[in-house]
Amino acid sequence: MEQLSLFDAEPRWTVTELTRYLRQLLEADDRLRGLWVQGEISNFSRPSSGHVYFTLKDAGAQLRCVMWRSDAARLRFVVQDGLAVEAHGRISLYEAGGQHQLYVDVLRPLGEGALYQEFLRLKALLEAEGLFDPARKRPLPARPVRVGIVTSPTGAALRDMLDTLRRRNPLVEVILAPAAVQGEDAPPALVAALEQLNRLAAPDVILLGRGGGSIEDLWAFNDERVVRAVAASSAPVITGVGHETDFTLVDFAADVRAPTPTAAAELATPVTLLDLQAGLDETAVRLRAQVETLLRRRRERLEAQQTRLRFYSPVRRLQTERQRLDEQARRLVQAPTHRLRVAVERLRGLENRLQALSPLGILERGYALVTRRADGHLVTSPEQVAVGEALAVRVREGSFTARVSEEP
Secondary structure (H helix, E strand, O other): OOOOOOOOOOOOOOHHHHHHHHHHHHHHOHHHOOEEEEEEEEEEEOOOOOOEEEEEEOOOOEEEEEEOHHHHOOOOOOOOOOOEEEEEEEEEEEOOOOEEEEEEEEEEEOOHHHHHHHHHHHHHHHHHOOOOOHHHOOOOOOOOOEEEEEEOOOOHHHHHHHHHHHHHOOOOEEEEEEOOOOOOOHHHHHHHHHHHHHHHHOOOEEEEEEOOOOOOOOHHHHOHHHHHHHHOOOOOEEEEEOOOOOOOHHHHHOOEEOOOHHHHHHHHOOOOHHHHHHHHHHHHHHHHHHHHHHHHHHHHHHHHHHHHHHHOOHHHHHHHHHHHHHHHHHHHHHHHHHHHHHHHHHHHHHHHHHHHHOHHHHHHOOOOEEEEOOOOOEOOOHHHOOOOOEEEEEEOOEEEEEEOOOOO
C-alpha cells in the first residue's frame, strides 16, 4: 500500500471553491428555500441603505439574518431587540464572511401566523356565503348630504376624515357614531355603531375607518360580526382601515375599499365645493339664457298680438271707414266735372268729324259749291241746268252769281 505524504499532496479546493460549493449545496435543498424560523431578535440594525440586519436566537443557537430594503419596506410593526418573531426566507451562504444566514422576505410577530390562518378561514367562509360578491356592491351617491362616520372619537383617523370632508365639501352634514376600534370590546361596539347610525340617522354613505397597526390591532375589523354588519348596512359603506398595504375582511364586504381614512373621505365627497360652485355658475348661465329666450319669445308674441289688435281695433275700422267716406266725397265732387269733361271731349270729337265731312272744308282746298238760284239745289251734273239759268257759286272767301251761257 502506497503511503501518501502530507507534504506531497496537492490541494484540491480553494477557500472560494469550497465556500461556493457549500452555498450551492444549501441553495439546492428545497427544504431550505422557503421556511419559517422562530426566534428572538438581537443585534438589530438598519443602516442608510435601507436593508435590515439582525440575529435570530433561542436558548441553544443563533442565526444571522438579512432583509433587503424592498422587503423591509413592507414591515407593518416596529422591529426591535428582544421581540419574538417568525421569519420566512431561504438559507444560503455569505461567501465573503463564510457564514450561513437567512435571507428574510417576510417578518411578523410571533403568533401572527395563527391569526392569518384564522383570517383565511373566515374569508373563505364569508366568501362562500356571497358576502363579498361584487354584484352586491352599491354605487356611491354623487352628492351626499349626510355622511356617517364610525371610528374612535379620539383617533387621528377621525381628525383626518373631518379635515378632508371640511376641505372638500363643508356643506355635508357629518354624524359620528363613536366606537372602540381595538381590543375585545371593539367588535360589538362597531356593530352597534353601524346599526344605530343606519336606524337613527339614515346617512347617504358611511365611513368606517381607523389608523394603521399590526394584525392584532386591526383584528376587530376581521371579526365575523363586524363583517356581517357592514354587509347588512342600509347605506353604502366605505372602509379606510389602516394603511394602503393593510387588508381586512370588512374591506371585502364594503361597497368601496379606500387605502386610508383620508382617501375614504375623499371618495365620499366626489363633488367638492368648487365643483358645486362651477355647477351653480353653469346653471345660472343656462337659466339666464333660457329666461332671455323666453322673454324674447313672449315679446315677439306680444308684438304679434298688438299688431292683430291694431288690425281689429274699432279705431282702425273707423279710420278706414272715414277714409272711404272721404274718397266717396271726393268722387262725388269730381264726378260732374269728369262727366262734363267727357261730354266736351265728345263734342269736340263730333265737331272734328263734322268739319271733316263739311263742304266748307272742301272749299278751303279751292273747290266751289254751285247751286241753282231758283231752288237752291246743288248742281252736281250739267244736265241739271239750262242755258240762261242763274246759279249761285260759293267759294272759300264768299259767294257770287253766275248764268249758264251755253249748253254743255
